[in-house]
Amino acid sequence: MLIRRPSAIAPSAIAPRAVYLRRREFIAGAAALGLGSALAATIPGRAAGAAPLPAPKSPLSTLDEPLSPLKDITSYNNYYEFGTDKDDPARNAHALTIKPWTVKIDGLVTKPADYDLEDLIRPAQLEERIYRMRCVEGWSMVIPWIGVPLEAVLKRAEPQGSAKYVAFETLVRPAEMPGQRGLFQPLPWPYVEGLRLDEALHPLTILAVGLYGETLANQNGAPVRLVVPWKYGFKGIKSIVRISLTDKQPPTTWNIANPREYGFYSNVNPAVDHPRWSQATERRIGESGLFAKRRPTLLFNGYAEQVASLYAGMDLKANY
């Protein structure tokens, strides 16, 4: 039956780093020659509407694992505002208007304002951060994000001493987000997320505006999303319109939907199972097709060395 080994792994299943880097140089070179838009239509897997976004590599990147293919990153998404199936976001998100985009920063800050995205995240600050991403559903990817440390953005608004948490909010726009209209709405909107202030200020926490050398595809959370690599993927709230600093732990969408299954912290932890399934292993997307083997999930998604101290003395089972 299906026990047969594959004769060969399709070369397209894996994008070796060298090839990807060469491709980026190619794009950068072409952009310099003003060929960017002509090229956009011809690069396979390239997200519609994405524009080249050069950024220097960060030393905080995870370098020892092959990147997940761009076509998987842009076609296998959980973004319930565009539908609950994995391919719904890629099918429906093109309708989203992401220009102009403002992010309201308010709450316990000295300079609350509606920040224009281009003003909030300046091209010169951008860096590439390659991170593992572990979904709570038991699969994972390796994604070369482009973004800025969240800390840099928060500093602009000058958080007050009383701020203890950061709350995030996604856009609500039913006209462009089919998951936000109709009879069956899987979650309450807006999608909200939150971090403790020290988690938000941690150097690994970034606001991403691109991946794979390009601006974010809409299905990946364009124009700006959160990436917290040691937490389950759903903490990485997409298409952010508001960031509020608070002194109380903010509500988070999956915790509201099912408090027994999704906690505020949602740190990746192979020893703390989801009530309905094991979190001990994961399947790496794009690895070897039908015959991909599960791999062990790592505590804090492999970032324990950098982040474990944030949770010193905390019961990780109780604070799931």
Next chain:
Amino acid sequence: MAAAPKTVARTWRGLALGTNPVRRAVYIVGMLPAVSTIYLGLMDELGADPQKTLERTLGLWALRFLIVCLAITPLRRLGGPNLVRYRRAIGLLAFYYAALHLSVYAVLDQGLDLGAIGADIVRRPYITIGMLAFAILVPLAVTSNAPMIRRLGGAAWQRLHRLVYLAAAAAAVHFIMLVKSLPAEPLIYAALVAALLLFRLALRLQTRARPAHRSRVEPAGA
């Protein structure tokens, strides 16, 4: 018993393919979704998580065939065509799909790690319920042939095969329990199964309320 090997041979023939050409066509058409999904899987055309897509597709078709199976009696009772002669083929298709679905989980997903599978069955209610549904389908599939009906006797066979109600309910619950939020799809399948089971309950209550009409109720039952 001298007849035993013959019965076994016929059982296997019954499991493999029917003898009637229309029934054979039902089997062949019924297996097309499996053939096409497995083919696409081997060609790496099942998207980013091909294992999950294959697993889900096969499981979904098992549930669909169970629903079609359960719909045959209500369809006839409500004045529709009588498809009862294809029920065995459809029931067996449901079993084959459930077996393929389980194989993908056990072999591809879990890599035949019996410890992990055992732990899943004991600790994950949705897997426990899915395994229950499959376990019920095994004796039903094995007895879905004329020699076994003769051996068991019509009444006992029928009692045994009423377990399909439980299998369908378990399969629908299994589907609901594995999704993260509650999208419409598993709820629609569960509603279909519930409606088909309620139809039988209503029939039974009606029969009990009017015992004088009992003789009109077909002995073949549901």
